Amino acid sequence: MKQTTRTRAAWTAVSAVVLGIAAPFAATVPASAAAAAPASSLHWTRCAGSGLDPRQECASVEVPMDYADPGGRKIDVVMSRIPSEKPATRRGALLLIPGGPGGSSLDDPSGKGQKLPQAVRDTYDLIGFAPRGLAPSTSVSCGLDHGDLAVSKLRPWPAPDGSIALNMATARRTAAACARNGGALIRHMDTVDEARDVDRIRAALGERRLSAWGVSYGTYVGAVYSQLFPHRTDRIVLDSNDAPDRGSRGWLAAYEAGVEDTFPRFATWASAPGNPDRVARTAAEVRPLFLRLAARLDRAPIPWPGANPEELNGNVLRQTMLDSLYAPSRFPTLARLMRAALHGTVPPAPAAPPEPLQQNVTAVAAATICNDVAWPRSAAEYRRGVTESREEYPLTAGMPRNAMVCAAWPYPPEHTPVRITSHGPSNVLLVQNERDVATPLSGARKLRDALGARAVMVTVDSTGHGSYLANGNACGDRTVSRFLATGERPYEDTRCA
Structure with missing residues (x-):
């Protein structure tokens, strides 16, 4: 659906060297020559939206709003599929777990799923879904003020002098709106609930075991699902990995390391001779230039009609930096904004997704993040x-x-x-770029350590968020594709140069 493509945009805004950590092949799950498509009670119909593969079909599964009250109110989770392209070699279903929270994979069987090698598309039905709370599944909204939907406000950038008074006021205002407008469902949205919904999807499909490809926050969902339902997992790929302490504010803190890992690559690109978006003569000049420009915009913002907020201030520049480091293909956005600001001008205001979509995505993200773990209430702790x-x-x-x-x-x-541990089948493959602004390598290593012998990790010498078939490299892509198609993993952790 066009809607889910915009959802992804709204939040952003994929030769081996042995490292020496042993792990066995992923042979725990018996391989069958072919698995006929199982019987299912789902009612599959044509998916709404344009630009989809004509083979993609949609259905909904009913799940408890509150798993502690399974006989109570039910909600719908909408899923999609493109069946295996070679039923004679079909193994099962591959669930595409989206990032976020607030992301959807409903369009992914028609989108990134079609980038999968033929052998993988032959092996699996490709399954997408819109997680609970996200339209067209039973949806939620906080009904926030328009100004509070600005990404530079949703990310808690302090005032130029470091004050957090406005951040605390924004937190109180937006939390009150979510409580007032979110309905009962907003209290029953967290990663554990999403993992349980995933198992309902598995059961509705009629599958004994489920394979999955989770990206970004989807790696946390995949890890939690593998911990809660280990005997129901087949081949699990976790791509661009959250640390296992994501629930304890770790996902936000990860940006510190992620920016430091990635900004030097931007600096090299932004100072390259012949680059039409060049901002400095040498890479060493780019960082101090960015910091000076952000400080200048703190003092003297530039009006930016049509944007949210309607000015280019230091925090808008910083947020643009964060968004632009997600992939090298986005580097020009930051460079062009810097070049314009240095001359006292701004580019055309970026197009925003429809406000109802922003409201829905923001509510799902806020509810999931805040329901996963209790955050500190003390302003003094945040100030420190x-x-x-x-x-x-x-x-x-x-x-x-x-x-x-x-x-x-x-x-x-x-x-x-959920505590991620080494207890469970050895059927997990982690793939991780060395330079990733949102899920840095340091966090992926923590997840790798927590999984122990259950997992093998392939580290990719590349830059960007989303490694497999996205911002990685051919070596990493081959390793993941081989695992999905055949179950073969490297014996040990490896690095793809």
Whole structure:
């Protein structure tokens, strides 16, 4: 659907060297020569939207709103599929787990699923879904003020002097709106609930075991699902990995390391001779130039009609930096904004997704993040963190340790965060770029350590968020494709240069 393509845009805004950590082949799940498509009670119909593969079909599965009350109110989770292209070699279903929270994979069987090698498309039915709370599944909205939908406000950038008073006020205002407008469902949205919904999807498909390809936040969902339902997993690919402590604000703090890992590549690109978007003569000049420009915009913002907010200030520039480091293909966006601002001008305002979509995505993200774990309430704790972060990581200016809506969230978590352990089948392959602004290598290594002998990790010498078939390299792509198609993993952790 066009809607889910915009959803992804809204939040952003994929030779081996042995490393020496042994792990066995993924042979725990018996391989069958072919698995006929199982019987299913789902009612499959043509998916709404344009530009989809004509083979893609959609259905919905009914799940409990509150798993503690399975006989109570039900909600719908909408899923999609493109069946295996070679039924004689079909193994099962491959669930495409989206990032976010707030992302959807409903269009992915028609989108990135068609980038999969033929052998993989022959092996699986490709399955996408819109997680609970996200339209066209039973949806939620917080009904936020338009100004509070600005990404530079949703990410808790402190004031230029480091003050967090406005951030705390924004947290209270947005949390109150979610409580007032979100309905009962907003209290029952977290990663554990999504993992349980995934198992309902598996059961509705009639599959004994489920393979999955999770990206970004989807790696956390995949890891939690593999921990809660290990005997129901087949081949699991976790791509661009969250640390296992994601639920304890780790996902936000990860931007400190992610920006430091990635910004030097931007600096090299932005200073290359012949680059029409060049901002400096040498890579060493780019970082201080960016910091000076952000400070100047803190003092004297430039009007930016049509944008949200309607000015280019220092935090808008910083947020643009964060968004632009997600992939080298986005580097020109930051460079062009810097070049314009240096001359006191702005480019045309970026197109925004429809506001109802922004409201829906924002509500799903806020509810999932805040329901996963209780955040501190003390402004003093955030002030200390912001002060330390600003000193150590000036590019991110304290944002990764600041207060967002969860600092005032009115509901306590319903579940204890799931501890990821080494107990379970050895059927997980992690793929991770070395330079990833959102899920840095340091966090992926923590997940790798937590999984122990259950997993093997392939580290890819590449830049960008999303490695497999996206911002990685051919070696990493071959390794993942081989695992999905045949179950063969490297014996040990490897690096793809």
